[in-house]
Amino acid sequence: xxxxxxxxxxxxxxxxxxxxxxxxxxxxxxxxxxxxxxxxxxxxxxxxxxxxxxxxxxxxxxxxxxxxxxxxxxxxxxxxxxxxxxxxxxxxxxxxxxxxxxxxxxxxxxxxxxxxxxxxxxxxxxxxxxxxxxxxxxxxxxxxxxxxxxxxxxxxxxxxxxxxxxxxxxxxxxxxxxxxxxxxxxxxxxxxxxxxxxxxxxxxxxxxxxxxxxxxxxxxxxxxxxxxxxxxxxxxxxxxxxxxxxxxxxxxxxxxxxxxxxxxxxxxxxxxxxxx
Amino acid sequence: xxxxxxxxxxxxxxxxxxxxxxxxxxxxxxxxxxxxxxxxxxxxxxxxxxxxxxxxxxxxxxxxxxxxxxxxxxxxxxxxxxxxxxxxxxxxxxxxxxxxxxxxxxxxxxxxxxxxxxxxxxxxxxxxxxxxxxxxxxxxxxxxxxxxxxxxxxxxxxxxxxxxxxxxxxxxxxxxxxxxxxxxxxxxxxxxxxxxxxxxxxxxxxxxxxxxxxxxxxxxxxxxxxxxxxxxxxxxxxxxxxxxxxxxxxxxxxxxxxxxxxxxxxxxxxxxxxxxxxxxxxxxxxxxxx
Numbered sequence: 001x002x003x004x005x006x007x008x009x010x011x012x013x014x015x016x017x018x019x020x021x022x023x024x025x026x027x028x029x030x031x032x033x034x035x036x037x038x039x040x041x042x043x044x045x046x047x048x049x050x051x052x053x054x055x056x057x058x059x060x061x062x063x064x065x066x067x068x069x070x071x072x073x074x075x076x077x078x079x080x081x082x083x084x085x086x087x088x089x090x091x092x093x094x095x096x097x098x099x100x101x102x103x104x105x106x107x108x109x110x111x112x113x114x115x116x117x118x119x120x121x122x123x124x125x126x127x128x129x130x131x132x133x134x135x136x137x138x139x140x141x142x143x144x145x146x147x148x149x150x151x152x153x154x155x156x157x158x159x160x161x162x163x164x165x166x167x168x169x170x171x172x173x174x175x176x177x178x179x180x181x182x183x184x185x186x187x188x189x190x191x192x193x194x195x196x197x198x199x200x201x202x203x204x205x206x207x208x209x210x211x212x213x214x215x216x217x218x219x220x221x222x223x224x225x226x227x228x229x230x231x232x233x234x235x236x237x238x239x240x241x242x243x244x245x246x247x248x249x250x251x252x253x254x255x256x257x258x259x260x261x262x263x264x265x266x267x268x269x270x271x272x273x274x275x276x
Numbered sequence: 277x278x279x280x281x282x283x284x285x286x287x288x289x290x291x292x293x294x295x296x297x298x299x300x301x302x303x304x305x306x307x308x309x310x311x312x313x314x315x316x317x318x319x320x321x322x323x324x325x326x327x328x329x330x331x332x333x334x335x336x337x338x339x340x341x342x343x344x345x346x347x348x349x350x351x352x353x354x355x356x357x358x359x360x361x362x363x364x365x366x367x368x369x370x371x372x373x374x375x376x377x378x379x380x381x382x383x384x385x386x387x388x389x390x391x392x393x394x395x396x397x398x399x400x401x402x403x404x405x406x407x408x409x410x411x412x413x414x415x416x417x418x419x420x421x422x423x424x425x426x427x428x429x430x431x432x433x434x435x436x437x438x439x440x441x442x443x444x445x446x447x448x449x450x451x452x453x454x455x456x457x458x459x460x461x462x463x464x465x466x467x468x469x470x471x472x473x474x475x476x477x478x479x480x481x482x483x484x485x486x487x488x489x490x491x492x493x494x495x496x497x498x499x500x501x502x503x504x505x506x507x508x509x510x511x512x513x514x515x516x517x518x519x520x521x522x523x524x525x526x527x528x529x530x531x532x533x534x535x536x537x538x539x540x541x542x543x544x545x546x547x548x549x550x551x552x553x554x555x556x557x558x559x560x561x562x563x564x565x566x
Contacts, residue, residue: 014374020366021383024443028386030410031398043408045416089296092289100286108294110561115301117553119501121522122546125529125539126307149300156293210391212504217530227504231393234400234508241402248394259389260382267452270445271490272560 028252035059035245042241058246066229068247075225075251077140078215079208082147083201086155089148091197094159095189099168109160113272116153120213131218138220146218147208154207155200158269162196199265202258206266209255226251305546311539318533331540338537343516344524348548351435351520352499356492358439363446363491364484368476370447371454381451388444392504399437400426400509430510430518437505442498446491453487454480486559493556500549521545 022029034042036054062068097105127146128137136142166189174188215227224232230251233244259266315327335341370381387395403410404425412422425433457480465475503522506512512519512527519527525545529538 010373010375013369013372014376017369017372017374017380018376020369021380024440025383025386027395027398027403027440028390030402031394034402042402045408045413047410047413089292093293096286096289100282102283102286106561108290110557112293112297113560114553114557115297117497117549117556118301118305119497119522119542119545119549121501121503121525122542122549123304123308124525124542125311125535126304128530129307129535130304149296152293152297152300206389210389212392213501216393216504216507217526227391227393230391230397231504231508233397234393241408244397244401248398252390252394255389255391256386259385263381263385263448264452266385266388266445267449271449271494 028256031245032249033245034241035249037242037245039240039242042245058242059250062243062247062250066247068229068250071224071226071229072250074140074223075209075227078143078147078223078225079205081140081144082151082208083155083204085144085148086152086204087159087197087201090152090155090159090200094156094163095193097156098160098163098166099171109157112153112156116150120150124217127214128217137218138222138224140223143215143218143223143225146214147211150211150214151204151207154269154272155204157272158200158203158265159196161268161272162199163193165196166192199262200269202262203265203269206255206259206262308539308542308546311535312543314536316534316536316539318535327536331536332544334537335540335544338524340516340519340524344519344521347431347516347518348500348520348522350431351438351502352496354432354435355439355442355499356495358435359442359446359495360488360491362439362443363450364488366443366447367450367454367484368480370451384447385444387440388442388448390441392441393508395441396437396505396508399433399440404433426510427514430514434502434505434509434518437509438499438502441505442495445495449491450484450487453484457483489559490556493552493559496552497549497556500545500552521548 033049035058036056037052038055038057041048041052097109131137131142131146134142136145170188170192171184174184179188209225210227212227212231215225216231219225219228230244230247233240233247312331313326313328314324315330316324366384370377370384374380401409406412406422406424406427409422411425415422462475462479465479470478501522502520503526506518506520506523507526510518512523521541522545525538525541528534528541532538
């Protein structure tokens with residue numbers, strides 16, 4: 001039963017919603033626009049919105065003067081590496097909790113969640129010292145390990161809620177038909193589990209890409225991902241708006257695109273399945 | 277057919293995750309507790325000694341402690357009020373029939389996907405800068421004096437930035453919850469002559485309460501750890517005007533190298549977060565049963 005809505009009302013709602021939407025999006029839009037301005041134009045006391053001389057110069061300069069691609073690569077390695085390692089550990093665990101639940105499965109899940117509640121600052125010193133003493137300070141390996149552990153509870157939980165939705169009867173039917181455990185996993189479970197795994201991967205790449213406590217505290221020049229590289233623009237000599245904008249645009253573009261594809265998973269993953 | 281073999285297999289599959297998380301939780305936390313009872317400064321190696329609760333005493337009597345606690349609570353509460361009220365409003369708006377709903381949703385969600393150091397720097401330099409920022413240009417255009425946001429109202433400015441980042445999260449979750457609202461009940465109420473305000477208050481709000489609770493609890497966990505936004509904008513200042521507990525502990529341990537003091541502060545932060553966590557866990561645990 002579709003609700004009858006007058007065109008007039010719909011037009012008003014559309015106008016208000018677009019207005020607010022553009023207002024919220026404006027800082028991002030402004031950053032992207034500024035990245036195409038010259039430095040002089042970027043701090044023009046009478047800023048122009050669209051009618052300026054568009055230039056790609058800032059993108060060139062950022063790449064030339066700093067190892068932008070290196071930092072970008074660090075972000076890719078850290079985000080993808082920690083997510084894949086996390087999936088490798090979490091998939092068997094979530095699979096087993098969803099399909100062979102024991103008496104203590106629920107307690108176990110809750111306990112895993114509780115580790116996520118620990119504020120990072122509570123373990124800052126020991127992690128820093130451990131990383132220093134094992135030579136993992138300012139290394140991609142160190143960050144991959146830390147971010148894997150930080151996000152592991154979310155990965156397990158998300159996978160668990162997805163696996164839980166796979167009907168157990170299908171597995172039993174496959175077993176009745178004489179499928180071995182290997183065949184069961186390969187032909188029955190995997191095709192049904194892939195969408196959930198893909199969503200989990202997507203959300204965790206986003207989280208790891210933007211993680212800004214450990215990446216700022218555990219890296220220096222060598223393995224700094226984009227979060228730390230951009231933060232270095234806060235020092236006065238780095239105050240070049242157009243270049244800052246170009247570096248920022250390149251840093252957020254991949255995640256904006258990924259994120260827009262995974263709106264639903266965002267809700268599910270970040271609320272631990274409490275809101276679907 | 278949950279045989280002994282399959283149970284063993286399941287235990288084997290579980291153990292890596294469990295063991296790793298257990299180590300991750302217990303080892304560093306144990307070290308923090310241990311350090312918090314030591315006189316331990318990285319600049320003076322070899323002088324470590326047991327001091328009992330001295331670090332905690334120093335932490336609580338540090339002139340920055342009370343401002344930091346008040347700032348932390350102000351930041352968390354300020355952002356929560358803005359995002360929950362704004363989120364409910366936006367979710368109700370986005371739930372109405374309109375043209376281009378998908379695109380508006382994308383626009384609204386975007387800030388949540390921007391990394392904290394970028395959002396903080398963009399707001400600090402390009403929008404809020406008193407000389408070159410867009411707000412200053414707008415103020416001059418209106419004949420007003422530009423406002424120096426981070427000098428005059430550092431904490432409020434940070435709250436604005438963080439609220440901008442988290443408003444999409446609240447909106448997205450509340451919108452998802454809203455879409456599971458019983459339409460027929462709504463329509464029945466409408467036919468019975470209930471006005472839109474009555475319907476909002478007696479049907480929408482109660483339905484959203486659960487989602488609002490989830491938003492409040494999860495955001496609180498993340499907001500207690502806000503860090504990059506402070507680091508790249510005010511660095512905690514001027515004075516202690518925008519120093520939070522997280523930032524105070526960071527300064528003590530990473531800038532003053534006072535591991536003992538920083539660890540005591542870290543434990544205080546853990547206790548604070550745990551109070552919130554207990555409520556959150558109960559909510560989620562209840563949901564697990566249904």
